[in-house]
Amino acid sequence: MRFRDQKNVDACVDLVRYAAAAGINYFDTAPGYGESEALMGRIIPELKRQGVAGGHPVYVATKSNKTKPGEVRRDLECSLERLGVDAIDFFHMWCVVTPEEYRRRKANGVLRELDRMKDEGLIRHVCLSTHMAGPDIAATLGDYPFDSVLLGYSPINSAYRTEGVDGAAALGRGVVVMNPLGGGVIPRHADRFRFLATRPGDSVVGGALRFLLDDSRLNVLLVGFSEKREIDEAADAVRRFEPLSEAEQQRIRQGLNESFNAMCTGCRYCEPCPQGIPVSRYLEAWNHRQLDGTMDDVLMRLRAHWGIRADNHTLDECTECRRCETACTQQLPVVERLRAIRCAMNADN
Ligand code: SF4
Numbered sequence: 001m002r003f004r005d006q007k008n009v010d011a012c013v014d015l016v017r018y019a020a021a022a023g024i025n026y027f028d029t030a031p032g033y034g035e036s037e038a039l040m041g042r043i044i045p046e047l048k049r050q051g052v053a054g055g056h057p058v059y060v061a062t063k064s065n066k067t068k069p070g071e072v073r074r075d076l077e078c079s080l081e082r083l084g085v086d087a088i089d090f091f092h093m094w095c096v097v098t099p100e101e102y103r104r105r106k107a108n109g110v111l112r113e114l115d116r117m118k119d120e121g122l123i124r125h126v127c128l129s130t131h132m133a134g135p136d137i138a139a140t141l142g143d144y145p146f147d148s149v150l151l152g153y154s155p156i157n158s159a160y161r162t163e164g165v166d167g168a169a170a171l172g173r174g175v176v177v178m179n180p181l182g183g184g185v186i187p188r189h190a191d192r193f194r195f196l197a198t199r200p201g202d203s204v205v206g207g208a209l210r211f212l213l214d215d216s217r218l219n220v221l222l223v224g225f226s227e228k229r230e231i232d233e234a235a236d237a238v239r240r241f242e243p244l245s246e247a248e249q250q251r252i253r254q255g256l257n258e259s260f261n262a263m264c265t266g267c268r269y270c271e272p273c274p275q276g277i278p279v280s281r282y283l284e285a286w287n288h289r290q291l292d293g294t295m296d297d298v299l300m301r302l303r304a305h306w307g308i309r310a311d312n313h314t315l316d317e318c319t320e321c322r323r324c325e326t327a328c329t330q331q332l333p334v335v336e337r338l339r340a341i342r343c344a345m346n347a348d349n
């Protein structure tokens with residue numbers, strides 16, 4: 001999804017070939033990433049035949065966010081054709097943002113259809129792609145034997161998801177990380193995250209990747225590449241990887257604490273709200289205002305990450321009882337932030 005110009009087919013194919021030459025062998029795409037699947041289809045069959053540097057096999061991952069079994073099957077058939085392969089290595093139930101959403105798709109028979117398609121040899125692994133909070137991820141993995149889970153995880157939001165990662169590790173499921181650089185927030189705010197670069201000559205990106213490479217619960221990091229320089233930087237971080245020392249871990253922990261001063265850490269002590277408002281999601285989105293500076297970023301985060309659109313009126317139910325604010329471990333002005341978000345949502349609607 002990070003191809004800079006999808007119309008420039010040769011450049012996109014060349015970028016993937018360059019990544020394979022660097023030893024990268026897991027490629028994640030989706031029907032919703034513009035022409036990404038068709039572009040990957042120009043190179044994946046060749047890479048499948050040849051393998052990547054070092055002779056390692058190539059894996060391709062794609063997804064369906066459809067909620068009915070027949071629609072999921074049609075998505076899969078289209079993906080197979082576009083990608084030019086006989087089977088998808090990792091096929092995801094895509095964009096599950098709430099436990100209710102998961103239960104709805106399950107009740108519709110989506111999981112049974114995924115099982116059937118796996119039995120037919122069209123899918124090698126059935127996977128979950130989710131933006132749920134950690135405890136909900138752990139519960140979902142306990143409900144169905146997804147082979148792996150694809151989740152957003154970075155130094156910025158690790159607190160939100162760590163329980164889900166723990167759950168996956170305990171159940172022996174794979175963990176694939178999307179947005180390991182916080183969707184570009186970390187390189188854009190290199191000064192703020194300088195504490196991640198713990199060694200001489202380190203870049204902030206290299207430091208952030210080392211933080212994740214050091215976590216044995218994680219199996220794949222999906223670093224989005226737009227140019228060869230970014231591939232070189234990530235490949236270099238892997239090549240030079242050496243585990244973090246106790247002192248480095250301590251320094252990063254301290255940096256995270258200081259960096260998240262006045263920011264929501266995702267601990268969820270503010271929940272449950274008597275009105276059923278998912279307070280931590282709104283406050284997590286607010287973090288992006290502090291990092292990137294505008295309310296538009298907050299609304300975009302709510303929409304894209306948490307599936308909360310501007311026409312969602314849940315915040316109108318807030319009685320300002322301040323139960324969430326009293327419980328907040330960071331002593332954040334929770335109600336004031338919720339009020340500001342509510343105003344922005346109403347203005348946007
Ligand atoms: S202040 Fe609003 S969001 Fe917080 S607990 Fe009360 S009703 Fe829920």
Ligand code: SF4
Pocket residue numbers: 263264265266267268269270271279280283327328329330331332334
């Ligand atoms: S208690 Fe405070 S820091 Fe924790 S999730 Fe809620 S708002 Fe965020």
